Amino acid sequence: MSYNGANTTVIRSKTGFLTSVVFDEGEAVISAKAGFPAGWEITTDDNVVYINPRPVVQEQEGDEGEKLKKVFQPTEKEWDTNLFVRTTKRIYSLDLILLSEEKQAQPAYVVQFRYPSEIAKKNAEEVRLAKEKQEKLRQKKLISESFEKADAPKNWNYSMRVNEKYDSRRIAPDFAYDNGIFTFLGFNSGKVFPAPFAVRDGQEQTLAFNVETKGKYKIMVIHNVNDKFVLRYGNSVVGVVNKSFGKVLTDQRNTSSPAVERVEVNND
Template sequence: EVIDVASGFTQGWEFLASDNILYFKPKSVRMGGSGQEGRTMEPTAGTWDTNLMVRTNRRMYDFDLKLLSSAGNSGKALQNQRVAYRVEFQYPEDEAASRAKASEKAKTQVKLDEKVAPRNWAYSMQVGDASDGIAPTMAYDDGRFTYLKFPNNRDFPSVFLVAADKSESLVNTHVEKDVLVIQRVAREMVLRLGNAVVGVYNDKYDIDGVPPTDGTTVPGVKRVIVGGKQE
């Protein structure tokens, strides 16, 4: 990121910094003083040369700015190896670090996208009156989350955890493709949508389940805190 810009002829050049990009161009200079009629000097090749120092949050740069004239009367830009309309710096070590980070992120995403093997398929349900529309066609858990599959083109119900005293509490869920993922494993849950209700029972409930390792249940993936945010 560009932090500061300095030049020996700031009156004759216009600078504009935007993030890690610096734009600049020559500009006319208004001349004149007390008792003298003011006049304007236009940018002229050979007289507008100056130095340029750029400080970023990582490095310092020094440049020579030279204003070149157009070639002859044709108006074509001067074909000269010294002319640069855009200068871009590339650093092998930064690019290597960026590629390594992108590769590691891609590997992590692949692991996150991999389906965790089911541990328990022993589920049963009790369907209330006129509640077939929210009855799952498949249910299993991986020791951490519970997965319910429903017929196509159906609205997903809300999911409630049933406690030992039969009180109910709403459970967080998310959707993976056409599967409703319940972020809990429980002995009993209730699905509700309008007046429809379905009880879902874990017939082989394991109270211990699968404990998270390194903050996640995905093997090979570790959750760390970066800048106050979990990654």
């Protein structure tokens, strides 16, 4: 059953049969009110409304003043009414039609709403997200290819000082180089990945970096060049010295790729 807020949905029921009206997934029923509540049992459970015609019992006074109960069985046409349902997402208008037991017509057992406009929106959003993801992957590939071309080593002139006391060899890089903008430290899979610090004016400062994987090496890409770096992990310490610091000239870009420019935003 396709949902249209401007339409009224007809529900045909029969005495002794239960009809379930199922709404959208994640939609909860807030209220369900019938125009003839005495003749219809209406119950709700999450996103489902259960509908069942029932007899009406009325108290009457007998000839001698005694209280008598008279039962009126559901009757075709006399039991017809409407049902108004309010949920967390929508409003529904339903007509409840009682079928006589003599009629061969089958009552509705389950009425499940579909939402074409919602499905169309969802499909359009999925297409948009897929295109957006594809475009991001394309851009990422272009940038990656640009960096691959741009990060060729320009300076391999590095040395290390390893503190042998605390098994510092485990954090010593297998190679080090820079391209005049970024510093690249490579570690094989058997090494422990340390935290990098720059040494400036005798003080250690934390550094921004990212990690890339090339072959069997994890490469720490430090976002600048410096004459000295310190690598630490627990008590393990390794000093990395750039022996050609200041001798390798490059253009004054703030990324290593000519296709990418880093922009810093000042929020002050």
